[in-house]
Amino acid sequence: AQTVTQSQPEMSVQEAETVTLSCTYDTSESDYYLFWYKQPPSRQMILVIRQEAYKQQNATENRFSVNFQKAAKSFSLKISDSQLGDAAMYFCAYRNSGGSNYKLTFGKGTLLTVNP
C-alpha cells in the first residue's frame, strides 16, 4: 500500500519570504500522480498543484512550484513571496495512475503560519 509522509507538522514564514514544505511517499508503481492541497480555516480542500510522475519537468502554478525527485520519492512544495492568505494546512496526496486505483492517499498535513 502506498504511504505519504509529511515530516513537518508546523512551519512558519515571514510575509514575502519563501518556504518549502516537505513530502515523501512510498510506492512500487512507476506511474502515478502527486498533489498538494491547501485547507484554510474554512476547511475547504483547494487544489494547489499537481505533478504527473512521468513528467521530468517540475510543475509550477504562479508562486507555487514543486521539486519532484522521483528516485528519492520526494515531492516538496515551494511557496514564493508568501502572502497572509497562504496560511493554511497543506496536504500532500498520492494517486496511482490508470486501472481502478483512483483513491487519494493523504499525508497528515503541515500547518503553515505566515507572519506579517
Add this chain to the structure above:
Amino acid sequence: NAGVMQNPRHLVRRRGQEARLRCSPMKGHSHVYWYRQLPEEGLKFMVYLQKENIIDESGMPKERFSAEFPKEGPSILRIQQVVRGDSAAYFCASSPSWGGADTQYFGPGTRLTVL
C-alpha cells in the same frame, strides 16, 4: 460552473441517531468519492461511486455506514446509530472519469458532531 456542493455544513446528532450527508458533484462529473477527516489527521478514503454503482467501498466501516449515488439526485452518505467516534469532517469529491489524469475536486465538507 458551480463547485461540489455538500449539505449540511454542520450536523449535530445524539448517539444512536442517524446522520445523512449529501453531496452534489460538479456539473458534468459522474464520479463521487467520500473521505473522512478525523481531528489532527489527513483525509482517509471511504468509498467511490458512479451513478447507481458502488465501485469501491474498501475504506468504509462494515457496519452502520452506507453510501449511494442514485440516477437522479445527490450522493448520500448514511451513518446509522451514530457513536462519538463518528465525529469528524466528511468530504465529498468528484471527477469526470476514473482515468488517472483526472483531478478530484472537493466540496466544503460536512462537520458531524455526535453528542
